[in-house]
Amino acid sequence: xxxxxxxxxxxxxxxxxxSLDRKMDKISDIQFSPDGKDxxxxxxxxxxxxxxxxxxxxxxAETSEIISFRISPNSSDYALLRRDNHYHRRGKDQIIINDQxxxxxxxxxxxxxxxxxxxxxxxxxxxxxxESTDDPNKENAEYIHVYNTQNGEKDxxxxxxxxxxxxxxxxxxxxxxxxxxxxENNFFLKVxxxxxxxxxxxxxxxxxxxxxxxxxxxxxSDNKEVLEIMTNRNNRIEKKVFAVPNSKEEKEVIRMWRxxxxxxxx
Numbered sequence: 001x002x003x004x005x006x007x008x009x010x011x012x013x014x015x016x017x018x019s020l021d022r023k024m025d026k027i028s029d030i031q032f033s034p035d036g037k038d039x040x041x042x043x044x045x046x047x048x049x050x051x052x053x054x055x056x057x058x059x060x061a062e063t064s065e066i067i068s069f070r071i072s073p074n075s076s077d078y079a080l081l082r083r084d085n086h087y088h089r090r091g092k093d094q095i096i097i098n099d100q101x102x103x104x105x106x107x108x109x110x111x112x113x114x115x116x117x118x119x120x121x122x123x124x125x126x127x128x129x130x131e132s133t134d135d136p137n138k139e140n141a142e143y144i145h146v147y148n149t150q151n152g153e154k155d156x157x158x159x160x161x162x163x164x165x166x167x168x169x170x171x172x173x174x175x176x177x178x179x180x181x182x183x184e185n186n187f188f189l190k191v192x193x194x195x196x197x198x199x200x201x202x203x204x205x206x207x208x209x210x211x212x213x214x215x216x217x218x219x220x221s222d223n224k225e226v227l228e229i230m231t232n233r234n235n236r237i238e239k240k241v242f243a244v245p246n247s248k249e250e251k252e253v254i255r256m257w258r259x260x261x262x263x264x265x266x
């Protein structure tokens with residue numbers, strides 16, 4: 001934009017018209033907070049990549065680039081991915097949560113999102129390992145990073161050949177996804193720390209072609225939590241339902257069942 005112009009955002013359909021009193025070279029992304037009270041946007045100003053909350057600068061990435069950001073469901077937290085093009089070619093992306101910079105770096109972050117209760121942030125992708133390796137499985141392995149937005153702690157799961165459909169339940173207390181493990185031909189359903197083998201082989205297929213989505217719901221008959229798994233098998237759309245074990249005893253029953261020779265859950 002020219003030096004004599006001002007960036008202006010007009011929101012139609014709402015009783016709001018906000019003029020941003022800043023000259024911007026580029027605006028990359030604009031989002032409302034979930035409560036609708038604030039406007040967030042990222043962009044380039046004076047050659048610097050920055051995240052704004054209305055006219056307030058929330059984060060200044062300086063010579064790095066903000067490639068994406070998220071606002072938590074309670075509208076109190078933010079997270080962003082910062083790309084440093086001067087860093088190692090396979091470790092350019094770094095996560096920032098509420099000004100806290102984590103040392104983890106990613107070759108590629110496939111997905112990142114907050115839990116419904118805003119207490120966790122999940123990143124799924126290929127993490128950068130600064131230790132040299134000739135193992136292509138390790139080099140391209142995918143991991144699940146779960147960050148606690150309250151205390152800064154994190155949990156890491158992996159490595160996996162691929163990860164698909166990461167999904168929280170309604171209150172954010174449980175996380176499920178589909179994973180393909182190194183050395184395995186069958187996909188696994190991962191619910192928190194537990195993994196359950198599915199009777200679905202990869203056969204060289206990419207998981208995104210097989211799995212269409214996961215969804216937590218409540219079974220009306222017994223009021224227990226279940227997982228609905230949507231699949232595309234041989235061009236047939238199917239829905240499978242998995243009763244999520246809650247107690248230690250229920251998990252032990254499933255382990256015993258698997259050890260008795262069942263190929264998988266479905």
